[in-house]
Amino acid sequence: MRGVAYELPLGETCFRRLRQSGTRIYVDKTALIYRLVNEDRFCLLTRPRRFGKSLLLSTIESLFRDGLRYFTDLEIAKLWKEELCCVLYLDLSGINLSSVQSLNRSLVSLLRQAAEQNGLNTATLPDEDPITALNEFVRLSLSRDVVILVDEYDCPVRAQFADPALRADVLNVMKAFFTTVKSLAKYCRFMMFSGITRNTLSDEYSCLNFLTDVSLDPKYSTLLGYTEEELQQYFAPYLRHIQEIYQLSDNEVISKIRFFYDGYSFDCFGKQKVYNNWSILRLFRDPLCSFGEYWYESGDLSEYLKDYFLEKSLSSEGPLLSKMLDSLHQDTYISISSLKFVPEFNEVNAPALLFYLGYLTIKDAFDRKYPQRLVLTLPNHEIESSLAKLYTRVMYRRDPEEVAGFFDALLGTLHDYAHLSELASRLELLYNTYSYDSQIYRKEALLRDALYVGCCMHLIPVCREKVNAKGRSDLEISLNGERVVFEFKVASTPDRVAAKLSEASQQMEERSYGEELPEARLTRYSIVVCSATRKVAAITARQGGEVLGRYLA
Numbered sequence: 432m433r434g435v436a437y438e439l440p441l442g443e444t445c446f447r448r449l450r451q452s453g454t455r456i457y458v459d460k461t462a463l464i465y466r467l468v469n470e471d472r473f474c475l476l477t478r479p480r481r482f483g484k485s486l487l488l489s490t491i492e493s494l495f496r497d498g499l500r501y502f503t504d505l506e507i508a509k510l511w512k513e514e515l516c517c518v519l520y521l522d523l524s525g526i527n528l529s530s531v532q533s534l535n536r537s538l539v540s541l542l543r544q545a546a547e548q549n550g551l552n553t554a555t556l557p558d559e560d561p562i563t564a565l566n567e568f569v570r571l572s573l574s575r576d577v578v579i580l581v582d583e584y585d586c587p588v589r590a591q592f593a594d595p596a597l598r599a600d601v602l603n604v605m606k607a608f609f610t611t612v613k614s615l616a617k618y619c620r621f622m623m624f625s626g627i628t629r630n631t632l633s634d635e636y637s638c639l640n641f642l643t644d645v646s647l648d649p650k651y652s653t654l655l656g657y658t659e660e661e662l663q664q665y666f667a668p669y670l671r672h673i674q675e676i677y678q679l680s681d682n683e684v685i686s687k688i689r690f691f692y693d694g695y696s697f698d699c700f701g702k703q704k705v706y707n708n709w710s711i712l713r714l715f716r717d718p719l720c721s722f723g724e725y726w727y728e729s730g731d732l733s734e735y736l737k738d739y740f741l742e743k744s745l746s747s748e749g750p751l752l753s754k755m756l757d758s759l760h761q762d763t764y765i766s767i768s769s770l771k772f773v774p775e776f777n778e779v780n781a782p783a784l785l786f787y788l789g790y791l792t793i794k795d796a797f798d799r800k801y802p803q804r805l806v807l808t809l810p811n812h813e814i815e816s817s818l819a820k821l822y823t824r825v826m827y828r829r830d831p832e833e834v835a836g837f838f839d840a841l842l843g844t845l846h847d848y849a850h851l852s853e854l855a856s857r858l859e860l861l862y863n864t865y866s867y868d869s870q871i872y873r874k875e876a877l878l879r880d881a882l883y884v885g886c887c888m889h890l891i892p893v894c895r896e897k898v899n900a901k902g903r904s905d906l907e908i909s910l911n912g913e914r915v916v917f918e919f920k921v922a923s924t925p926d927r928v929a930a931k932l933s934e935a936s937q938q939m940e941e942r943s944y945g946e947e948l949p950e951a952r953l954t955r956y957s958i959v960v961c962s963a964t965r966k967v968a969a970i971t972a973r974q975g976g977e978v979l980g981r982y983l984a
Contacts, residue, residue: 437454437455437456438452438454438455438456439455439456439669439712439715439716440455440456440457440486440712441709441712441713441716443455443486444485444486444489445486445489446486446489446490446492446493446501447489447493447497447501449486450493450501450502451501456665456666457505458657458661458665459505459506460487460490460653460654460655461490461494461502461505461506461507461508462506462507462510463650463651463653463654464487464490464491464494464507464654465506465507465510465511466650466651467623467645467651467654468491468494468621470650471643471645472619472620472621472622473616473619473621473622473623473641473642473643474622474623474624474642474643474644474645475623475624475625475626475629475639475642475643475644475645475646476623476624476625476645476646476651476654476655477625477626477627477628477629477644477646477787478625478627478646478655478656478697479627479707479787479788479789480627480788480789481707481708481709481710481726482655482656482707482708482709482789483655483656483708484582484583484625484626484655485522485582485583485625487625487654487655488520488580488582488623488625489520491578491580491621491623492518492520492578492580494507494511495513495515495516495518495578495620495621496515496516496517496518496548496549496578497515498511498513498515499511513620514575514576515575516575516576516577516578516620516621517549517551517572517575517576517577517578518545518548518549518577518578518579518580519542519545519568519577519578519579519580520545520548520580520582521538521541521542521545521579521580521581521582522541522582522583523581523582523583523584523586523587524582524583524586525537526538526541526586526587528587528590528592528597528601530597531597531600531601531604532559534587534601534604534605535559535560535561535604536558536559538561538564538604538608539556539557539558539559539560539561539564542556542561542564542565542568543556543564545568546568546571549572551568551571551572552571555567555571556568561604561608562607562608562611565608565611565612565615566611566615569615569618572618573618576618576619576620577615577618577619577620578619578620578621578622579612579615579619579621579622579623580622580623581612581623581624581625582625582626583625583626584609584624584625584626584639585626585627585628586626587601587602587605588602588605588628589627589628606638609638609639610638613638613639613641616641622642624639624642627787627788628787629644629646646697647697647698647699647767647793648699649698649699649700649702649703651697652696652697652698652703652705653703653705655697655705655708656695656697656705656706656707656708657705657706657708657711658703658704658705658706659685659689659693659704659706662685662688662706662711663685666711666715669715669718670684670685672715672718673688673714673715673718676718676719677718687722688706688711688714688722690811690812691710691714691722691811691812691813691890692706692707692710692711692714692722692811692813693706693810693811694792694809694810694811695707695789695792695810695811696792696793696794696795696810697792697793698793699767699793699805701793701794701795701805701806702795704795707726707789709725709726710725710726710813713725722813722890723890724813724816724817724820724888724890725813726789726813726814726817727816727817727820727821727831736784736785736788736821736825737825737826738781739781739784739785740755740821740822740825740826741826742781743755743758743759743781744822744826746876748870748874748876748877749870749871749874749876749877750826751876751877751880752818752819752822752823752826752880752883752884752887753879753880753883753895755818755822756809756815756818756819756887757895759785759790759791759808759809759818760808760809762794762806762807762808763782763791763806763807763808764804764805764806764807765782765783765786765804765805765807766803766804766805767803767804767805768803769782769783782807785807786805786807789810789814790809790814790817790818791807791808791809791810792807792808792809792810793805793806793807794806794807794808812890812892813890815887815890816887816888816889816890818887819831819884819887819888820888822884823884823888827864827865829864829865831888833864834861834864834884834885834888835885835888835889837857837860837861837864837885838861838882838884838885838886838888838889839889840857840860841854841857841858841860841861841885842889842910843857844857845910845915846954847980848972848979848980849980850980851970851972851980851981851982852982854970854982855966855967855970855982855984856967858958858967859966859967861881861882861885862878862881865877865881872921872960872961872962872965872966873921873962874921875905875919875920875921878919878921878958878960879895879905879906879917879919880895882906882908882917883895883906886908891908891909891910892908892909893906893907893908893909894906894907894908897944897947899942899943899944899946899947901941901942901943902938902942902944904916904917904918904939904942904944904945905917905918905919906919907944907945909951912951912952913951913952913953913954914945914951914952914953914954915945915953915954915955915956916939916944916945916953916954916955916956917955917956917958918935918936918938918939918944918955918956918957918958919935919958919959919960920932920934920935920957920958920959920960921959921960921961921962922959922960922961922962922968923961923962923963924961924963925961925963925964925968927961928959928961928968928969928983928984929969929983931959931969932957932959932969932971932983935957935958935959935971936955936957936971936973939955939957939973940955940973940976952974953974953975954972954973954974954979955972955973955974956970956971956972957969957970957971957973958970961984964984966984967984968983968984969981969982969983969984970982
């Protein structure tokens with residue numbers, strides 16, 4: 432790529448390695464890090480996955496262990512004056528939870544590794560007693576201040592256990608371990624825990640109540656994630672490359688990226704917004720793959736959302752993704768105290784779960800008069816697409832890529848007006864992929880929702896039941912600058928097909944569906960499904976008063 436002097440730090444979680452390369456971008460957050468380590472000595476920071484928590488802790492580790500060795504030309508180099516510390520860095524994401532014995536050995540192994548990295552003699556560390564090993568680590572370090580950093584601290588709580596007794600035993604081990612960490616705070620210069628959920632998740636982790644939760648503190652709201660100013664400062668060549676590919680102006684490329692990936696806020700007042708690191712870096716790595724759903728690709732925990740999906744999408748017609756997303760587009764009010772929940776993820780307060788997982792974020796229209804109440808909303812279009820894919824996998828028990836493939840094929844036939852029979856066949860293939868296929872040919876809502884799912888997964892702007900002064904259309908999409916409107920009708924028997932087709936076409940014309948954007952080319956599709964034969968029985972495509980194509984089974 433022309434003009435790119437520095438490489439993307441995609442997937443890099445080690446600060447030292449990143450800086451040693453000399454060729455990779457590091458977005459300088461060190462002024463905020465300086466403030467954090469001096470103002471909040473014992474703290475907790477939660478963020479959804481892929482926001483750079485591990486790199487942040489690795490940066491703090493290097494600062495205390497190596498001093499300014501890898502911080503040349505960064506903001507903190509002008510501020511930092513401290514002596515080196517002994518740093519205990521524990522990444523709990525890889526610990527073995529298959530048994531209590533395996534967990535104990537994993538913790539001791541992490542402690543032994545940290546001792547070696549700090550030049551300590553590990554001969555006195557036991558093999559399977561993490562509490563004794565932790566105390567011994569601190570004793571060996573007493574000639575220097577100690578810094579304790581724990582990454583993915585809530586991983587044991589979030590893990591899925593087939594055996595409830597094992598889960599209880601594992602959490603008891605972690606409670607005892609963290610209680611010991613708390614008792615050692617008097618020897619520590621700084622201590623930080625990071626994870627997805629808050630420390631008051633359950634009685635097991637209440638021992639961490641000495642930590643200050645800075646997760647929603649406006650001072651640190653941009654500590655993780657990229658601001659729009661940082662995108663323009665650090666990634667200018669990559670922005671120019673996207674401009675060249677898509678023939679966009681400066682403002683247009685920022686607006687497009689903002690539409691797909693912006694909108695996360697971890698400021699309790701919802702005023703400061705950031706982009707997810709992973710999504711932005713993936714976009715810049717391969718913009719030729721268009722604006723993808725990178726959040727879904729790195730996703731997990733989808734099964735925990737099943738109950739929420741079911742509750743929010745059920746209607747008299749059946750499960751509707753559009754109904755669920757409608758509820759998420761509306762403001763969701765939640766108290767800060769409600770974020771302190773017991774982490775049985777299939778039973779928790781759903782907005783809190785969605786917030787922690789990154790599917791909801793704090794909206795900017797926050798009322799400062801009520802600082803204990805948050806207003807949540809969907810952050811961006813990428814999250815809508817990710818939810819559509821998760822919904823397809825969990826609710827329909829279908830591979831999202833399979834459904835996306837059928838939808839791709841359908842889009843390819845959309846403008847072949849001379850062969851609308853092919854469009855009918857593609858629609859039937861799409862409908863038959865859903866688990867409620869015995870009902871889909873009887874309900875207009877299910878027919879349009881199948882297309883709605885496909886549009887959401889493909890990041891195609893879509894509106895269901897759009898209201899104008901004269902009526903409400905079934906489905907409208909924006910496709911390559913064109914407005915496409917669909918009106919669905921269900922005919923109970925084949926002899927009713929022609930009348931339903933005429934009714935659909937007349938309804939769209941009389942009620943001016945899709946005419947809100949007069950500059951866009953407008954195509955209207957009337958689609959009739961016969962419930963008796965379970966077939967797409969008729970299609971008409973029109974532009975204005977002109978019939979572009981007609982199909983009758």
